[in-house]
Amino acid sequence: MKYCSVCAGHIELKIPEGDSRPRHVCEQCGTIHYQNPRIVAGTLPTYQGKILLCKRAIEPRMGYWTLPAGFMENGESTEQAALRETWEEALAKVEIQQLFSMISVVHIDQVHIFYTAVLPTAEFSSGPESLEVALFAPEDIPWDELAFSTVEKSLRLFLENPTPARVHTLEVNRNR
Ligand SMILES: [Zn+2]
Numbered sequence: 201m202k203y204c205s206v207c208a209g210h211i212e213l214k215i216p217e218g219d220s221r222p223r224h225v226c227e228q229c230g231t232i233h234y235q236n237p238r239i240v241a242g243t244l245p246t247y248q249g250k251i252l253l254c255k256r257a258i259e260p261r262m263g264y265w266t267l268p269a270g271f272m273e274n275g276e277s278t279e280q281a282a283l284r285e286t287w288e289e290a291l292a293k294v295e296i297q298q299l300f301s302m303i304s305v306v307h308i309d310q311v312h313i314f315y316t317a318v319l320p321t322a323e324f325s326s327g328p329e330s331l332e333v334a335l336f337a338p339e340d341i342p343w344d345e346l347a348f349s350t351v352e353k354s355l356r357l358f359l360e361n362p363t364p365a366r367v368h369t370l371e372v373n374r375n376r
Contacts, residue, residue, distance in 0.1 A: 201224045201233055201235075204226035204228060204229060204231055204233070205233070206226065206229055206231045207226060207228050207229040207231070209226045209227055209228025209229055210226070210227045210228065211224045211225065211226055211227070211233065212224075212225055212227055213225075216232055235309075236309075237304075237309040237310055237311055238271055238272070238309065238310050238311075239271070239272045239278065239281075239310070239311050239312075239313060240269050240270060240271055240272070240310055240311070240312045240313070240350075241269060241270070241272050241278045241279075241281035241282040241285065241312075241313045241314075241315075242267050242268050242269020242270065242282050242285055242286070242312070242313070242314050242315075243267065243268055243269070243282045243283070243285075243286045243294055243296065243314065243315050243316070243317040244267055244300060244314050244315070244316050244317065244354055244355070244358055245267075245268070245286060245290070245292060245294045245317045245318065245319050246316070246317070246318055246319070246362075247318070247319040247321075247322050247335055248322075249337065249338075250335035250336055250337050251335065251336050251338070251341065251355065251358075252267075252268070252290060252292060252319065252324060252333065252334070252335055252336075253265045253266065253267065253333070253334060253335075253336055253341075253342075254266055254267070254268050254289045254290050254326075254327075254329075254330040254332070254333050255330060255331040255332040255333070255334075256329065256330065256331070256347055257326075257328070257329050257330050257331045258329050260347075261347035261348065261376065263331070263345075264345050264346060264347035265342050265345050265346050265347060265351075266346065266347040266348060266351050267314060267351050267354065267355075268285050268286040268288075268289040268290045268292070269282070269285050269289075269312065269314065269351075270284075270285040270288070270289070270329075278313055279296055279315065282296065282313070282314075282315050282317075283296065286317070287327070288327045288328075288329065289327045289329050289330050289333070290324045290325070290326075290327060290330065290333045291323075291324055291325045291326070291327050291333070292319055292323065292324035292333075293319075293320075293323075294317035294318060294319055294320075295317060295318050295320060296315045296316075296317045297315065297316040297317055297318060297363075298315065298316050298363070298367075299313070299315055299367050300314050300315060300316045300354065300357075300358065300364070300367065300368065301313070301314045301350075301353070301354045301357060301367065301368040301369075301370070302367055302368070302369045302370075303350045303353065303354070303368075303369075303370050303371065303372060304369075304370070304371040304372070305350060305371075305372055305375050306371055306372070306373055307373050307374065307375075308375065310375075312348075312350040314350075314354045316358065316362065316363075322335070338359050341355060347376065348375050348376055349372050349374060349375050349376055350372060350375060353370065353372070354368075
């Protein structure tokens with residue numbers, strides 16, 4: 201960040217009084233531009249024992265398979281974000297079951313949240329961000345062609361136990 205989004209003044213990196221970390225502070229108006237992790241919310245949708253995956257039509261990881269997920273927007277809940285992304289990427293209306301995994305992707309300052317969900321009917325198709333959307337039996341999951349390690353981890357944990365007693369909270373330091 202070089203210029204202030206409030207007044208277009210120069211930004212310097214300094215530790216504000218009472219703080220303990222360097223922040224982007226405007227030299228002109230004094231605004232502190234905090235930078236905090238972003239949340240990615242998505243679903244792990246199933247239909248009759250098969251799992252819905254989307255082949256990405258956009259970078260990063262174009263052509264690789266992912267669970268439907270994306271950045272939360274302001275003004276929505278994590279559940280709403282997960283449902284919206286599932287609709288946008290897979291044109292699927294799912295019913296959320298439970299919060300399944302919450303993964304801190306530390307090196308890129310993101311938190312990925314996945315809910316298990318069910319498709320009431322096998323109705324889905326490719327949204328603009330997907331090349332293809334398909335249901336996979338557990339034995340057919342394309343492990344070598346998954347887009348992100350948070351997706352792979354969530355799928356592996358799900359196949360071990362689809363209804364765990366507590367949410368999987370974990371941390372990864374690379375995401376492919
Ligand atoms: Zn400013």
